[in-house]
Amino acid sequence: MTTGTATGTAAVPAQRPAPQPPPELRGRTQVAGRVVSKIACCAAAEVPEVREVHLGNLPWTRSSSAEVRGDQAAVRLTVSLAYPSPLRAVAARLREHVIDRVATQTGLNVTRLDVTVTDLGGEPP
Amino acid sequence: MTETGPPPAADVTMGAGTGPAGGGTAGDAAGDADEARAIAERARSCQGVAGLSGGPFGTVATYLPGKRLMGVSVNDRAVEIAIVATTDRPLPETADEVRRAVSELAGDRRVNVRIDDVVEGS
Numbered sequence: 719m720t721t722g723t724a725t726g727t728a729a730v731p732a733q734r735p736a737p738q739p740p741p742e743l744r745g746r747t748q749v750a751g752r753v754v755s756k757i758a759c760c761a762a763a764e765v766p767e768v769r770e771v772h773l774g775n776l777p778w779t780r781s782s783s784a785e786v787r788g789d790q791a792a793v794r795l796t797v798s799l800a801y802p803s804p805l806r807a808v809a810a811r812l813r814e815h816v817i818d819r820v821a822t823q824t825g826l827n828v829t830r831l832d833v834t835v836t837d838l839g840g841e842p843p
Numbered sequence: 844m845t846e847t848g849p850p851p852a853a854d855v856t857m858g859a860g861t862g863p864a865g866g867g868t869a870g871d872a873a874g875d876a877d878e879a880r881a882i883a884e885r886a887r888s889c890q891g892v893a894g895l896s897g898g899p900f901g902t903v904a905t906y907l908p909g910k911r912l913m914g915v916s917v918n919d920r921a922v923e924i925a926i927v928a929t930t931d932r933p934l935p936e937t938a939d940e941v942r943r944a945v946s947e948l949a950g951d952r953r954v955n956v957r958i959d960d961v962v963e964g965s
Contacts, residue, residue, distance in 0.1 A: 741942055741943050741946030741949075741954075743939075744942065744946070744949075744952075744953050744954060745922075745953040745954040745956065746953075746955045746956070747934070747935055747938040747939075747956050747958070748955070748958065749934060749957075750958060750959045750960065752960060753928075753934070753958055753959070753961050756960075756961055757930070822933060823933055824933070824934050824935070825934065
């Protein structure tokens with residue numbers, strides 16, 4: 719290193735390598751669709767007017783499922799509700815609760831949540 | 844090989860910030876097997892991990908002489924771990940803990956955690 723300033727050349731210090739992120743941030747976390755589907759079904763069952771959530775393990779039955787793309791998830795739920803209950807209001811509450819639960823549990827945003835009501839009955843909550 | 848000590852230091856020092864060498868120097872098979880076993884051991888002992896999983900169609904696995912180690916797959920640029928998690932804890936936290944637990948074994952490589960299934964947490 720020369721300390722002469724009259725020469726007109728400046729020594730550029732070598733760049734420091736970029737700091738490494740902490741170890742827990744190095745890499746991806748992937749969540750499988752069936753995981754989201756299970757969590758969404760458990761969350762839906764917590765809503766009082768929901769009598770049953772149809773998991774649909776058999777291919778020809780109406781079922782609940784979830785698809786994950788990146789950090790977004792699309793969920794389909796098939797439920798039976800108590801009668802009488804305000805369907806739209808219950809569906810809205812269900813949507814809010816499930817989206818909230820999936821977000822806290824998996825860190826994914828549910829961008830679409832389709833609710834299919836296949837059945838009504840039983841005693842009111 | 845019965846001892847599951849840390850892997851030989853030869854294959855954990857990679858230049859930071861630079862991509863892996865194009866040639867891809869494969870470590871000797873015994874070293875790889877030990878490393879995969881040690882990583883599996885660490886991942887299993889994390890809180891919120893119920894067990895290891897084979898990944899989709901059993902694709903995440905290490906072939907050891909005479910058997911397959913499901914759930915961990917190691918190469919020279921990334922470590923893949925597939926787990927079955929418990930529901931008593933947010934999944935990103937579990938994944939971060941797994942990453943932290945295996946970080947010293949992984950060195951500079953990325954650790955990708957895949958959550959394949961969940962079971963009721965105790």
